[in-house]
Amino acid sequence: xxxxxxxxxxxxxxxxxxxxxxxxxxxxxxxxxxxxxxxxxxxxxxxxxxxxxxxxxxxxxxxxxxxxxxxxxxxxxxxxxxxxxxxxxxxxxxxxxxxxxxxxxxxxxxxxxxxxxxxxxxxxxxxxxxxxxxxxxxxxxxxxxxxxxxxxxxxxxxxxxxxxxxxxxxxxxxxxxxxxxxxxxxxxxxxxxxxxxxxxxxxxxxxxxxxxxxxxxxxxxxxxxxxxxxxxxxxxxxxxxxxxxxxxxxxxxxxxxxxxxxxxxxxxxxxxxxxxxxxxxxxxxx
Ligand code: C2E
Ligand code: MG
Ligand code: MG
Ligand code: MG
Numbered sequence: 001x002x003x004x005x006x007x008x009x010x011x012x013x014x015x016x017x018x019x020x021x022x023x024x025x026x027x028x029x030x031x032x033x034x035x036x037x038x039x040x041x042x043x044x045x046x047x048x049x050x051x052x053x054x055x056x057x058x059x060x061x062x063x064x065x066x067x068x069x070x071x072x073x074x075x076x077x078x079x080x081x082x083x084x085x086x087x088x089x090x091x092x093x094x095x096x097x098x099x100x101x102x103x104x105x106x107x108x109x110x111x112x113x114x115x116x117x118x119x120x121x122x123x124x125x126x127x128x129x130x131x132x133x134x135x136x137x138x139x140x141x142x143x144x145x146x147x148x149x150x151x152x153x154x155x156x157x158x159x160x161x162x163x164x165x166x167x168x169x170x171x172x173x174x175x176x177x178x179x180x181x182x183x184x185x186x187x188x189x190x191x192x193x194x195x196x197x198x199x200x201x202x203x204x205x206x207x208x209x210x211x212x213x214x215x216x217x218x219x220x221x222x223x224x225x226x227x228x229x230x231x232x233x234x235x236x237x238x239x240x241x242x243x244x245x246x247x248x249x250x251x252x253x254x255x256x257x258x259x260x261x262x263x264x265x266x267x268x269x270x271x272x273x274x275x276x277x278x279x280x281x282x283x284x285x286x
Pocket of ligand 3: 174195
């Protein structure tokens with residue numbers, strides 16, 4: 001019995017693998033002309049100052065309007081584009097688009113940069129050309145990278161990050177806490193901002209250790225002179241805890257969903273703003 005069910009499992013597993021590979025191949029094929037077909041759009045999600053409830057800027061999040069599948073999630077197509085190299089032209093399009101959107105919003109735009117894009121020899125030259133062409137202030141653009149960018153070629157990563165800082169960009173470390181040697185990275189790289197991964201934020205009400213971990217990240221980052229942003233804030237309890245703990249900015253569905261620029265909300269709800277503004281703050285709250 002065990003043997004036959006084992007065999008069934010492997011058949012199911014194999015056909016599952018084939019489905020997955022087939023889906024990836026199909027996505028890759030569809031991606032190849034999605035850019036010229038105009039199927040991409042940049043949505044913006046607000047980032048809110050935890051002390052004033054004012055919107056400080058927006059994160060640009062890529063959306064693919066697939067002609068047959070409808071909206072495909074970046075969690076599905078970014079890894080495919082990264083594996084195939086299609087992320088290079090796509091990433092350039094995102095940066096160009098983000099620069100154009102700056103005219104239509106106040107504050108900054110944060111742009112996700114994938115590891116392959118960051119390591120590409122043309123990344124810096126293309127960025128310089130983009131600045132020259134569009135005339136935007138690099139100080140209004142924050143580049144979000146993840147720890148995976150830093151693992152492979154540490155020396156070169158330091159050079160590129162310093163070069164980006166020299167051009168005037170802000171640098172954020174995205175998904176903080178989900179990678180490997182987070183603490184040594186904080187010491188070695190010139191980050192302006194740390195984004196606490198949403199897994200920690202969503203655990204605040206559930207896991208006993210989560211509040212301690214979040215407070216520690218905030219005090220560590222703040223002590224190093226970095227701005228602390230919390231991702232994935234969905235509840236008022238999470239927002240108030242984070243504000244009280246000294247987190248600088250909040251991002252998440254509670255504050256606003258990612259939307260096309262034309263549909264953006266310009267402020268958070270008045271009721272939420274009142275609670276945030278009146279929240280006592282660490283260390284005075286301690
Ligand atoms: P990320 O950079 O960590 O972006 C945050 C993700 O969390 C976004 O998912 C956002 O829609 C989602 N999110 C925001 N608030 C909440 C919340 O309150 N609850 C929950 N459950 N989720 C929330 P999205 O837009 O699906 O993007 C997923 C990932 O895809 C991004 O994670 C980023 O790594 C990547 N990505 C998106 N756009 C781009 C892009 O233009 N270039 C690159 N290289 N990667 C991108
Ligand atoms: Mg991000
Ligand atoms: Mg993130
Ligand atoms: Mg993420």
